[in-house]
Structures are given as C-alpha cells and as structure tokens.
Amino acid sequence: MNLKHLRVFCQIVDSGSANLAAEKLHIAATAVSMQLSNLEESLGGKLFDRSTRPMSLTTLGQYIYPKAKALLSNARQMENEAKGIASGDYGWLSIGFVRSTLHSLIPESVRVMREEFPKIRIDLDEMLSEHQAENIRKGTIHIGISRQIGQYEKEKDMIYIPLIRDPLVAAIPINHPLAKKKTVTPSELDCLPFISFPKDPFSKFASQSLNYLQEHGATPNVGHEAKEIQTALGLVAAGLGITLVGKTVAKNNRTDVAFVPIKGKQLESEIFAITSSDKPSLVVQEFIRILCARAMH
Structure with a gap:
C-alpha cells in the first residue's frame, strides 16, 4: 500500500466511477484499475462491490476511506511544510x-x-x-x-x-476536612493514602515527594500509582487519596480538588x-x- 494507491482509491469514491477518476487524475483507466487491484491485494479484501452500478463501498472500503482521506491530507500538509522549511520560508x-x-x-x-x-x-x-x-x-x-x-x-x-520556583502543595479531595484548612502539616496527610506519580522507573519526582513527607514527620502509605498528573488528580477527586503537585498546577485546575499549602519548610520544585x-x-x-x-x- 502506498499513497498513490490511496489517492486513486479516494478519487474513485469522490468521482463516483473509475473512468471519471482516471480523467481527473490524467491517467489511463487501465492504470486506475491496476492500482486499485494492487491496493485491494495488499489489504487482503475488496474495497468496492462491483456487482452494483454505480459501485458501492464494501465494509472494508467504508473503513479505509475516511482514514485514507486523513492520511493524504496529512501527507500534503507535511510535504508543504517540509518544502517551506527546506526553502527557508518556514x-x-x-x-x-x-x-x-x-x-x-x-x-x-x-x-x-x-x-x-x-x-x-x-x-x-x-x-x-x-x-x-x-x-x-x-x-x-x-x-x-x-x-x-x-x-x-x-x-x-x-x-x-x-524559569519558575514552584513550591509543592497538597492536592486533597474537596469534601475532606483538610480541604478547608489554610495550611496542612505533612503528618496530617497520613489520614489518606498517598497517590504516587508519574509511574515511570526513570522519574525521581514520586520518590522525592515521598522522601520529603517522611523527613518532615509523615509516614505516607502509597495507595495508588498513576502514570501522569491528571490521572493522579482524578484519583484525588474520587476521594482515593492525596498527592503533591506544584503550586502553578492549582491555577485554573480542577474544582473538585483543594490545593492546600504545606506548613513548615516547603518543598520547592524548579x-x-x-x-x-x-x-x-x-x-x-x-x-x-x-x-x-x-x-x-
């Protein structure tokens, strides 16, 4: 399968027939038929029901058509942008x-x-x-x-x-009593499981957050591990625990999570x-x- 085959297929669909597609593509009708056959062979199925007049799309054809259109559009955009970059225009x-x-x-x-x-x-x-x-x-x-x-x-x-020195704050379920406090101590956060993120062996953020809590009197119990921050905050919103995030994250974020500063020596991220x-x-x-x-x- 290549872009030329997909272009011929889409033109047949858009034109309503192989002959009209050949005219618009300025190629012989036999070339259109050959490229369509090559595409069907590579996909392992028929794209058109040839027993109907005009030909109608098979289930495979209906599946391929919108994806082929999107792929061709992306290819044109990439080509135009690449040419612009190569020429220095972009x-x-x-x-x-x-x-x-x-x-x-x-x-x-x-x-x-x-x-x-x-x-x-x-x-x-x-x-x-x-x-x-x-x-x-x-x-x-x-x-x-x-x-x-x-x-x-x-x-x-x-x-x-x-760029920014960003202190970490506690993300707490909005309906939890701690959510109403102006500040919380690390030890107070032990009342809920800790939601650790990101779940990636190369990331140090989760271990550093836990170490900070432990060094300041908390004994956090990891209840969940999330792959990324939005999942972690979703778990907090569901009442499944607390986590630590940068203060900048709190701005214009979820309304079902309270972002509460931590009392005492704050842990800063950069x-x-x-x-x-x-x-x-x-x-x-x-x-x-x-x-x-x-x-x-």
Whole structure:
C-alpha cells in the first residue's frame, strides 16, 4: 500500500466511477484499475462491490476511506511544510515538556510564539524531564521544559535556564476536612493514602515527594500509582487519596480538588528550560525569550 494507491482509491469514491477518476487524475483507466487491484491485494479484501452500478463501498472500503482521506491530507500538509522549511520560508521548533507545565508556561508561551512567528512550525512532545537531554541530542526536540525537585545533575553539553520556583502543595479531595484548612502539616496527610506519580522507573519526582513527607514527620502509605498528573488528580477527586503537585498546577485546575499549602519548610520544585550548549538557533533563542517573559508574570 502506498499513497498513490490511496489517492486513486479516494478519487474513485469522490468521482463516483473509475473512468471519471482516471480523467481527473490524467491517467489511463487501465492504470486506475491496476492500482486499485494492487491496493485491494495488499489489504487482503475488496474495497468496492462491483456487482452494483454505480459501485458501492464494501465494509472494508467504508473503513479505509475516511482514514485514507486523513492520511493524504496529512501527507500534503507535511510535504508543504517540509518544502517551506527546506526553502527557508518556514522554520521548525520542537518542544519537549512535562505535563504539569501545561498549567503554567506552555499554553501562553506557545500562543505568543505563534503570533510573533506565524511561519514557524511548532511541535509539542510530552516527555519526562529525565528524557529531554537525550532527545535534544538526537534532534527529536530543540528545547525541553523540565521540572525537578531539589538538586539535580546538569548535563555538561546542555544549558539550563531557570524559569519558575514552584513550591509543592497538597492536592486533597474537596469534601475532606483538610480541604478547608489554610495550611496542612505533612503528618496530617497520613489520614489518606498517598497517590504516587508519574509511574515511570526513570522519574525521581514520586520518590522525592515521598522522601520529603517522611523527613518532615509523615509516614505516607502509597495507595495508588498513576502514570501522569491528571490521572493522579482524578484519583484525588474520587476521594482515593492525596498527592503533591506544584503550586502553578492549582491555577485554573480542577474544582473538585483543594490545593492546600504545606506548613513548615516547603518543598520547592524548579521549572526550567533546557537546550544544547551549542549556540541555540534564533528560533530557540526567541522561544527562550518568550518563556522568560511569561515566567516573570
């Protein structure tokens, strides 16, 4: 199966017949029939019921048609953008980010970047902080937006741009008595199971959160492990436990979860940008400028 075969198939459907499709594609009718047969052979089934006039789509054809249209549209868009990048008419910026920054820096920064540089193609790729440096080396992303707790090891071939110091707060079910308090102590959080996230062997966030609670008088019992922050907050909303998140996450977030500051020595996380120590491209430099401006608000 290739794009040419899919294009012929979609044109037959759109035109209503193989002959009309051949005219619109400016190829011989025999070539249309051959490419359709090749496509059906590769898929292992008939796309048209040829016993009807006009031909009607089989179940396989009905399944393939919308997906083929979407695939062809995406291919055209990719080709146009790639040609624009190759010619210098367009730029490309790929951003890796941790999901928690969707509640603070990422949306507004990307919006401003798109407004100021409409000819820049922006790709967003969610990934843990621990994976971002390697993906920058591979060229998968140009810049990462990371979150770390406490001291973290800096890669020698990367530069780190601090953006936000973000204290952690307790996420508590809205109908729990602790949700009404202005602050809570770590030991008070023992009344509910702890919801640990992200569930990933490379992430240190969960273990660092638990260590903080233990060092400040709590004995947390892990009741659930969530893959990512929104799942963890959903479990909190369901009354299944508590967790710790950055204060910036609380802004414009769920109304069925209370975000309560922790009394005493607060645990802070740091949100920062990471990119290669090689001179960043002008596109990356401009995005860093926008990030820093948003972080100051």
